Amino acid sequence: xxxxxxxxxxxxxxxxxxxxxxxxxxxxxxxxxxxxxxxxxxxxxxxxxxxxxxxxxxxxxxxxxxxxxxxxxxxxxxxxxxxxxxxxxxxxxxxxxxxxxxxxxxxxxxxxxxxxxxxxxxxxxxxxxxxxxxxxxxxxxxxxxxxxxxxxxxxxxxxxxxxxxxxxxxxxxxxxxxxxxxxxxxxxxxxxxxxxxxxxxxxxxxxxxxxxxxxxxxxxxxxxxxxxxxxxxxxxxxxxxxxxxxxxxxxxxxxxxxxxxxxxxxxxxxxxxxxxxxxxxxxxxxxxxxxxxxxxxxxxxxxxxxxxxxxxxxxxxxxxxxxxxxxxxxxxxxxxxxxxxxxxxxxxxxxxxxxxxxxxxxxxxxxxxxxxxxxxxxxxxx
Amino acid sequence: xxxxxxxxxxxxxxxxxxxxxxxxxxxxxxxxxxxxxxxxxxxxxxxxxxxxxxxxxxxxxxxxxxxxxxxxxxxxxxxxxxxxxxxxxxxxxxxxxxxxxxxxxxxxxxxxxxxxxxxxxxxxxxxxxxxxxxxxxxxxxxxxxxxxxxxxxxxxxxxxxxxxxxxxxxxxxxxxxxxxxxxxxxxxxxxxxxxxxxxxxxxxxxxxxxxxxxxxxxxxxxxxxxxxxxxxxxxxxxxxxxxxxxxxxxxxxxxxxx
Numbered sequence: 356x357x358x359x360x361x362x363x364x365x366x367x368x369x370x371x372x373x374x375x376x377x378x379x380x381x382x383x384x385x386x387x388x389x390x391x392x393x394x395x396x397x398x399x400x401x402x403x404x405x406x407x408x409x410x411x412x413x414x415x416x417x418x419x420x421x422x423x424x425x426x427x428x429x430x431x432x433x434x435x436x437x438x439x440x441x442x443x444x445x446x447x448x449x450x451x452x453x454x455x456x457x458x459x460x461x462x463x464x465x466x467x468x469x470x471x472x473x474x475x476x477x478x479x480x481x482x483x484x485x486x487x488x489x490x491x492x493x494x495x496x497x498x499x500x501x502x503x504x505x506x507x508x509x510x511x512x513x514x515x516x517x518x519x520x521x522x523x524x525x526x527x528x529x530x531x532x533x534x535x536x537x538x539x540x541x542x543x544x545x546x547x548x549x550x551x552x553x554x555x556x557x558x559x560x561x562x563x564x565x566x567x568x569x570x571x572x573x574x575x576x577x578x579x580x581x582x583x584x585x586x587x588x589x590x591x592x593x594x595x596x597x598x599x600x601x602x603x604x605x606x607x608x609x610x611x612x613x614x615x616x617x618x619x620x621x622x623x624x625x626x627x628x629x630x631x632x633x634x635x636x637x638x639x640x641x642x643x644x645x646x647x648x649x650x651x652x653x654x655x656x657x658x659x660x661x662x663x664x665x666x667x668x669x670x671x672x673x674x675x676x677x678x679x680x681x682x683x684x685x686x687x688x689x690x691x692x693x694x695x696x697x698x699x700x701x702x703x704x705x706x707x708x709x710x711x712x713x714x715x716x717x718x719x720x721x722x723x724x725x726x727x728x729x730x731x732x733x734x735x736x737x
Numbered sequence: 738x739x740x741x742x743x744x745x746x747x748x749x750x751x752x753x754x755x756x757x758x759x760x761x762x763x764x765x766x767x768x769x770x771x772x773x774x775x776x777x778x779x780x781x782x783x784x785x786x787x788x789x790x791x792x793x794x795x796x797x798x799x800x801x802x803x804x805x806x807x808x809x810x811x812x813x814x815x816x817x818x819x820x821x822x823x824x825x826x827x828x829x830x831x832x833x834x835x836x837x838x839x840x841x842x843x844x845x846x847x848x849x850x851x852x853x854x855x856x857x858x859x860x861x862x863x864x865x866x867x868x869x870x871x872x873x874x875x876x877x878x879x880x881x882x883x884x885x886x887x888x889x890x891x892x893x894x895x896x897x898x899x900x901x902x903x904x905x906x907x908x909x910x911x912x913x914x915x916x917x918x919x920x921x922x923x924x925x926x927x928x929x930x931x932x933x934x935x936x937x938x939x940x941x942x943x944x945x946x947x948x949x950x951x952x953x954x955x956x957x958x959x960x961x962x963x964x965x966x967x968x969x970x971x972x973x974x975x976x977x978x979x980x981x982x983x984x985x986x987x988x989x990x991x992x993x994x995x
Contacts (some may be wrong), residue, residue, distance in 0.1 A: 363801045364929040369810065405922035418922035428922065460944060529897035 360656035365493040368424045372431040375404065384436040388707050390556070393518055394493035394562065397439070403471060408471020409447050411455055412697075415463060417471040430655075433608025437711030439575045440608055445514045446470070446600030449594040449719075450477025450523060453539070457582040457590055463658045465712035466521055470672065476520035479598075480510035480568050481591060488724050490525075490591065491533070495570075497526035499632035504528065504540055506548075508570040513528035514718070517564025519556050520544045524570065525591060537587035541579040559710030584654040596669055598719045599676040600662065603655040606679040610651060613683075613690035613708040614644045620694055624712050631693065640689045647682035656676050657668035666725050675724040680715035687712040740787030741799060742778040745834050746771040746806060747866065748799035749855040758797050758855075758906050759778035767802035770850030772809075774910040777880075779810050779918070785882060788812040790841055794822065803934045808924040809917070815841075819828055821941040824951030827856075831864035833949060836942045838869060840878040847907040859909075866907035874900060876911040 387394050409425045411417025412681050420428070425447065433440025451470050454463060462697065486492035495508035508524050510516075522542050531535030542549055552567030582590050621632040621641060627716035631637045642725040654675040687709040691698035698705050716722045750758045758764060778789045791806035793799050794817040794838045803814035817837050838847060847869070849862030866873035879890040886903045891911070897935070939946060947953055971987075973980040988993040 363762065363804055366806055366923050366924060367920070368922065370805070371768060371808070371922075371925065375919050403921065404919055411923055413923055413926065420922055424925070488816075598763060601994075605790075686981040 358653070358656070360653075360660045361427070364421075365424050365427050367446070368420070369427045369431055372406075372428045373434075375401075376432055376435040380432070380435045380439060385701070385704065385707065387436070388559075388711075389561075389701065391556070391561040392455075393442075393564045396437070396510050398473060398476075401443075403473075405471075406443055406510050407473035407476075408447060408451060408467070409443075411447075411451050411471040413468055415455075415467040415471055417451075418469065418732040422662045423656055424661040426600055429601050429604040430608040430611070432606040434612045435608075436562065437605065437609050437708070438560045439448065440516055440605040441560050441563050441602075441688065444598065445479060446477045448511050448601040449479040450515075450519075450521065452539070452597050453523060453581060453590050453594045453671055454591065457586075458538075462513065462541075462578070462581070470521060470679040475520035476518050477516050478513050478515045478568070479512050480508065480516075481524050481525045482512050483509055484511055485708070488544040488721055493525060493537065494560040495524065495526035496525070496530060497528050497538060497575065498530075499528060499577075500574070502591075503574045504577065504580070506540060506542065506570045506573040508573075509567070510569065511552075511563055511567045513568050514554065514563060514565055516566035516568050517551060519568070522568055523581065523590075523594075524568075527588050528580075528587075528645075531587065535585045535589055538584045539587045539590045540575050541581055542570060542573065542575050545571075546573055546575065556715075559713055595719055597662070598670050599725075600651070600655060600659050600668075601677040602715060602719045603651070603658065603672070603679040606676070607648070607651045607655050607710065609708050609715070610629045610644075610648050610679070610683040610686040613687045613705055613712075614641075614648050615691045616703070616705055616708075617641065617693045618646065624695075637693060640693060644686045644689050646688050651675070651679040651682040667737070670729055670737055672700060673725045673728045675722070676720065677722055677729070680712075681722060683712035683715050740781065740785055740846070741841070742781055742787065742789045742813070742848065743838055743844050744771070744774050744778045744789060744791050744803055744806070744848045745838075745861070746775065746791055746793045746850070747853050748793065748795050748802035749853050751854075753855065760796055762798050762801060765798045765801065767805045768850055768853045768855075769863045770854065770912050771802075772850075772945070774848040774850045774914055774916040775806055775809055775811065776915040776917040777845070777877075777910045778982070781880070787845070787889055790815065791843075792823070792837050792841070793954065794825075794830055794837070796823070800934045804928050805920060807928045807933055808920045810924070811872075814934045815828050815937060816934050816940065817939075818935045819946070819949075821906070821939060821946035821950045824954065825949050826954035826956045827858055828864055828956070829859040829949050829954050831861050831868055833939075833942065834861070834865045834942060835868040836944060837937065840937075840942065844906075845904045846878055847905070848873065849907070849909045849941065851909045851912055861906070862909040869907070871905060872906040874902065874906065874908045877908040878911045878914040880908075922932065938982075 405418030405735045408417030409420050413419040427446050454466050470477050483493050497504040497506045508526050524540050524542050527536045528538040548571045550569045555565045658668050658671040658675040690705045691709050693703050697703050743944050747768045749767045751764050789811040791811045791814045807814050852859040876891050888902045890897050973983045
C-alpha cells in the first residue's frame with residue numbers, strides 16, 4: 356500500500372534488505388531460536404553490506420542512511436528474525452549512535468570503523484540487579500584514579516552481551532553527586548577484570564546472546580569517558596530516544612510477520628466447509644491486526660521522519676515504541692489463535708513471533724515508563 | 738580504448754491479479770532476469786576495466802530499478818521516459834532503445850535479460866540487436882576476450898556451445914549464469930545523495946511521438962484471460978505397493994518420467 360515517509364530510496368532499502376534476509380536468515384531463523392545460537396555466519400555476510408553502521412557517517416565506514424531507511428531496514432530484518440533485529444537495533448541505536456553523537460573525533464575514529472564494519476559488536480550496559488526502570492538506582496562506580504577510571508560494575512540482561520566487544524558502561528564517577536555523578540565509560544572486552552557472565556535462558560529473542568557483564572577493579576583509560584563527567588543520564592536518554600525508533604521498527608516487523616502468516620493460513624485452512632477467511636470471527640481478528648500493524652507503521656516512520664528533520668521527536672518516539680510493542684503483543688496473540696492448535700507448535704513460526712513480541716513491551720523503556728514520558732510531554736502542552 | 742558495456746533493464750510489475758496492472762512505485766521492481774545481465778557487465782568491468790551504463794525505457798516509476806542498478810555499481814543510469822511511449826509494443830521499445838544505445842556510442846557490449854517477469858516475451862533483446870545490426874547471442878553463460886574478438890559460451894540442452902564473435906555484440910544473459918551481488922546500504926545512500934538517474938525524452942532522441950506508443954505499435958494485446966485449470970483427482974486403489982506401481986506407470990505413460 357502507498358504511504359507517506361516512504362520514497363524510492365526507502366523502497367530500495369526495503370527490497371535489498373528483504374532479499375538478503377529471505378536468502379540468508381530465513382532458512383535458519385527457527386533453528387537459531389531453538390538452539391539459542393547467535394548466527395555468526397550471517398553476521399559475516401551482513402557486515403560488508405553496512406548493516407552494522409546503518410546511520411554512521413560514510414567517512415567512518417558506515418552507510419550514512421537516514422532514519423526512515425534505518426527503521427525500514429530493522430523492520431525487514433525483524434520480520435524474519437526478531438533476535439537479529441534486536442541485535443542490530445541495539446548495536447546501531449544505542450552503541451554506535453552515542454559514540455557518533457557524543458564522542459570526540461579521536462574516539463569516533465577509534466571505535467566507529469570497527470563497529471560500523473561489523474568487526475566488533477556494541478552493547479549498552481545500564482541495567483543492574485536493582486536498577487531497571489529506576490536508572491538512577493545504579494550502584495556501579497568508575498572512580499577517577501590518575502589518568503584511569505577504576506570501574507566496578509555489575510550489569511545484567513545486556514543485549515548482545517555474550518558477543519559484545521565495545522560496551523557503554525553507565526557508572527558513578529562521583530558517587531556523592533546523585534544523578535549528576537553518573538557518566539558513561541567505554542569498556543572493551545579483553546580488558547583485565549572485564550567478565551562476561553553466563554547467557555540468559557530467555558522465553559524469546561533466543562538467538563540474541565543476552566548476558567551479564569561485570570567489571571571487577573577494571574582499569575579503563577580516562578580517554579574512554581564518553582562526553583563529560585556527570586552527563587551519563589543525558590547520553591543514556593538521548594541514546595534511548597533513538598533506540599525507541601529502532602525497537603518500534605523491530606516490534607513492527609514481528610507484527611507484520613505474524614499478520615502475513617495469519618493471512619496465508621486463513622486462506623488455506625478449511626473448517627466447516629470453507630476457508631477460515633470466510634468466517635466472520637476470523638475476519639474480525641484479521642481486521643484488527645491489519646489496523647494495529649498499519650497504525651504502528653505510520654507512527655514509527657513518522658518518529659523517524661521527525662528525527663531526520665532535526666525536529667523534536669521524544670514524545671513521538673515514545674508513542675511509536677509503546678504502540679508498536681503493544682500492537683506486536685496483540686497481533687501475535689491473535690495470530691496464534693487463528694492458527695489454532697498448530698499455532699502452539701514449533702512447526703509453525705507464529706509461536707516464535709508470540710514469544711519474541713513479549714519483551715518489546717519491556718526493554719528500552721517499559722510501556723509504563725513510556726506512558727509517563729508521554730503524559731509528561733502532553734501535560735506540558737507538547 | 739576502455740570498454741563500454743550497456744545493459745538494458747526494465748522495471749516490471751510485481752503483482753497483477755487482473756491481468757494488466759497499474760504501475761505504482763510499490764508494485765514495481767527491477768526485472769529479476771535483468772540482475773544476471775547487470776552482474777555479467779559488472780564482472781566484465783572488474784576484469785577488463787571500463788564503464789557500465791544501465792538504460793531503461795519506462796514511466797517515472799522505472800527510476801527505482803535504475804537506482805538499484807546504480808547501487809549495484811553501474812557508472813551511469815539513463816531513463817527514456819515520455820507520455821507518448823505508453824502502450825508501446827516490443828518492436829517500438831526495441832527501436833527506442835536502439836536509438837538510446839546509438840546516442841551512448843561508442844560501446845562494446847549490449848546485454849539484456851532473457852525475458853521480463855511481467856510481459857515474458859523475450860523479444861526486446863533480439864529485436865534491438867537486429868535494429869542496430871549487431872551480432873547477437875542468446876542465453877549467454879560465459880564470455881572472455883581474446884586476442885582478436887570474444888569467446889562466448891552458451892548451452893543447448895546438455896551441450897556447451899563455444900562461439901567466437903567480434904565486437905561490438907549483443908546478448909541476452911542466461912538467468913542462472915551469474916548470481917547478482919547483494920546491494921549494500923552505503924551504496925544506496927550514495928545513489929540518493931546526488932541526482933541519480935538521467936532522463937531523456939523522445940525529443941532528445943529525435944523520435945516522433947507518432948512512431949511510438951499504442952498508435953505506433955504494429956502489434957497490441959487485444960485481451961487477456963486467465964487460464965482456467967480443471968482440477969481432477971485420480972484415486973489410486975489397492976495396497977501401497979500396487980498404488981506405487983500404478984503411479985509409476987501413469988507418470989511413464991504421460992512422459993513425465995522414463
